[in-house]
Amino acid sequence: MTSDELRERYIKFFVERGHVQIPSAPLVLENDPSTLFTSSGMQPLVPYLKGEQEHPAGRRLTNSQPCFRAEDIEEVGDNRHTTFFEMLGNWSLGDYFKKEQLTWFWEFLTKELNLPKEKLYVSVFEGTDQVSRDNETCEIWESLAVSKDHIYFYGAEKNWWSRSGPPENMVPGDIGGPDSEVFYDLGAELGLHENSHWKGKDCHPNCECGRFVEIGNSVFISYKKKEDGSLEELPQKNVDFGGGLERLVAVVNNQPDVFKTDLLWPIVEAICAELSIDTEIEYGKDQTTDQVIRVIADHMRAAVFLVRDGVTPSNKIQGYLLRRLIRRSAVKFTSLGGMLGMLNKMTAPVLNAYDNTDYLQKSEGKVQKVIYDELERFRITLDQGLEEFNKRKHIDGKIAFDLYQTYGFPLELTEELARDRGLKINRREFSKEFEKHKELSRTASAGMFRGGLASTGEAETKYHTVTHLLHQALREVLGNHVIQKGSNITFERLRFDFSHSEKLAKEEIRKVEDLVNEQIEKGLSVSCEEMDKEEALKGGAIGAFGERYGDRVKVYTIGEPPFSREVCGGPHVLNTSEIGRVTIRKEGSAGAGVRRIYAIIDG
Ligand code: SER
Numbered sequence: 001m002t003s004d005e006l007r008e009r010y011i012k013f014f015v016e017r018g019h020v021q022i023p024s025a026p027l028v029l030e031n032d033p034s035t036l037f038t039s040s041g042m043q044p045l046v047p048y049l050k051g052e053q054e055h056p057a058g059r060r061l062t063n064s065q066p067c068f069r070a071e072d073i074e075e076v077g078d079n080r081h082t083t084f085f086e087m088l089g090n091w092s093l094g095d096y097f098k099k100e101q102l103t104w105f106w107e108f109l110t111k112e113l114n115l116p117k118e119k120l121y122v123s124v125f126e127g128t129d130q131v132s133r134d135n136e137t138c139e140i141w142e143s144l145a146v147s148k149d150h151i152y153f154y155g156a157e158k159n160w161w162s163r164s165g166p167p168e169n170m171v172p173g174d175i176g177g178p179d180s181e182v183f184y185d186l187g188a189e190l191g192l193h194e195n196s197h198w199k200g201k202d203c204h205p206n207c208e209c210g211r212f213v214e215i216g217n218s219v220f221i222s223y224k225k226k227e228d229g230s231l232e233e234l235p236q237k238n239v240d241f242g243g244g245l246e247r248l249v250a251v252v253n254n255q256p257d258v259f260k261t262d263l264l265w266p267i268v269e270a271i272c273a274e275l276s277i278d279t280e281i282e283y284g285k286d287q288t289t290d291q292v293i294r295v296i297a298d299h300m301r302a303a304v305f306l307v308r309d310g311v312t313p314s315n316k317i318q319g320y321l322l323r324r325l326i327r328r329s330a331v332k333f334t335s336l337g338g339m340l341g342m343l344n345k346m347t348a349p350v351l352n353a354y355d356n357t358d359y360l361q362k363s364e365g366k367v368q369k370v371i372y373d374e375l376e377r378f379r380i381t382l383d384q385g386l387e388e389f390n391k392r393k394h395i396d397g398k399i400a401f402d403l404y405q406t407y408g409f410p411l412e413l414t415e416e417l418a419r420d421r422g423l424k425i426n427r428r429e430f431s432k433e434f435e436k437h438k439e440l441s442r443t444a445s446a447g448m449f450r451g452g453l454a455s456t457g458e459a460e461t462k463y464h465t466v467t468h469l470l471h472q473a474l475r476e477v478l479g480n481h482v483i484q485k486g487s488n489i490t491f492e493r494l495r496f497d498f499s500h501s502e503k504l505a506k507e508e509i510r511k512v513e514d515l516v517n518e519q520i521e522k523g524l525s526v527s528c529e530e531m532d533k534e535e536a537l538k539g540g541a542i543g544a545f546g547e548r549y550g551d552r553v554k555v556y557t558i559g560e561p562p563f564s565r566e567v568c569g570g571p572h573v574l575n576t577s578e579i580g581r582v583t584i585r586k587e588g589s590a591g592a593g594v595r596r597i598y599a600i601i602d603g
Pocket of ligand 1: 042
């Protein structure tokens with residue numbers, strides 16, 4: 001079965017059960033400050049899962065969502081991990097719940113895909129102090145004739161899902177719930193691992209040995225984390241299902257290696273074809289070589305999709321990640337004897353693999369140019385950088401910084417090269433050097449790439465509130481024709497688009513900046529009220545009142561009397577004094593009649 005066929009059958013299966021297929025979102029979401037990349041299908045649906053808004057397509061939704069998980073970079077190399085993947089998803093927004101979900105998914109696996117029941121294992125939430133054991137899910141699995149010895153209970157570490165992890169790690173405002181995963185037993189006879197507990201009693205579905213591969217997760221999103229650390233039940237009980245397309249295709253074809261399935265194999269083949277011109281390299285002969293080839297294949301595919309969605313290599317968060325993927329591939333490719341100039345050719349098999357989808361149509365030119373240019377930039381310094389690296393017996397933070405600064409080696413890449421030689425880099429030393437070069441982004445030293453949410457939440461919340469202050473300040477300085485046209489927040493800056501047709505004068509920028517900072521200095525409190533849309537409009541709240549909002553909206557008010565009243569989903573600081581000093585860094589055009597501002601908090 002091909003990936004195209006499986007994707008289609010899954011969507012059809014759920015459409016036949018009352019779901020509407022919704023378009024997939026880009027990998028970088030506008031207006032979502034909570035994470036750097038779309039890393040699961042539910043992410044664009046958060047406001048609807050919270051019950052804050054009604055989804056225009058209804059309460060049963062399905063799609064296949066391209067996802068990127070930066071935090072999995074180091075996991076890539078085995079038979080099943082990738083940074084980029086497609087997630088098949090179906091959702092119930094307060095409609096059906098556990099029984100329908102588990103029954104349908106089981107039917108999809110065993111009838112539609114014909115997977116043998118004896119190879120399937122399921123996991124169930126064992127409960128915590130706050131949320132009880134999910135006996136209902138266990139009973140449903142039993143009613144579907146899943147035998148008791150194929151049902152495993154685990155704690156919140158494994159069987160609770162939220163974007164910020166188990167309940168105790170959840171960021172206030174985030175949502176999640178107990179989940180139930182399905183695993184496929186790849187079988188001991190495949191001899192994938194020499195792991196000691198391979199056949200022993202210690203092996204179980206969540207064992208890391210590689211025998212079991214997780215193929216789908218039904219999350220019962222029904223809780224929200226409160227500021228005081230407790231969990232509050234959501235007004236609606238949701239289902240958030242996600243299943244990895246590549247893994248499902250692998251197991252349907254009885255193939256334990258996802259890199260041998262049709263979306264990845266052509267890339268692997270192209271890499272090997274290029275390498276074999278000068279070397280004896282073949283896939284499947286040597287585990288270490290296979291791992292390296294998998295990394296290159298994964299990273300090139302991920303890079304193509306990131307470029308598709310507008311990311312370009314840079315020293316800022318997303319761009320840095322893309323740069324890291326491309327440069328890591330480059331180092332790996334040359335380490336196997338490949339010619340760096342040839343790596344660019346690997347974009348073609350990625351583009352071809354998605355020929356039957358509309359994912360990459362129209363992106364070809366851009367993808368090839370951006371990746372080619374980045375490889376060219378790196379080509380100039382790679383050999384010298386490696387030479388510099390190889391000369392050293394000891395790699396301290398200062399040398400790592402030089403490699404970064406002069407030769408364009410991302411810190412993590414140098415760390416990996418050092419690790420291969422049994423050396424460790426002192427990150428603090430690196431950061432110190434970094435601090436000396438203020439003009440560079442703090443990204444690399446900030447350890448940003450661990451998933452984003454928890455570590456960046458606070459900064460981003462501040463930027464959210466600054467966005468409201470800025471919006472109002474612009475209206476006061478330029479006039480009430482100013483209305484938000486777009487917003488994008490990362491942990492280190494905000495970007496704000498608004499309607500206005502002329503370039504802002506220096507004086508105007510200064511006035512806006514002063515007005516924002518005055519409000520911050522005043523220590524205004526920020527409060528939130530829920531009300532009908534009509535009432536919000538009457539009360540003078542600003543916001544893009546389109547179909548984006550349901551009948552009930554949240555209005556955030558800053559100050560009393562209010563400086564700003566705006567419709568928004570949050571999160572916001574409680575008092576503007578938490579923010580710090582705001583500086584407008586850049587002002588420019590963002591299309592006809594739209595201006596764009598970048599601002600930072602720098603004090
Ligand atoms: N959100 C869940 C996950 O990413 C299920 O879709 O696993």
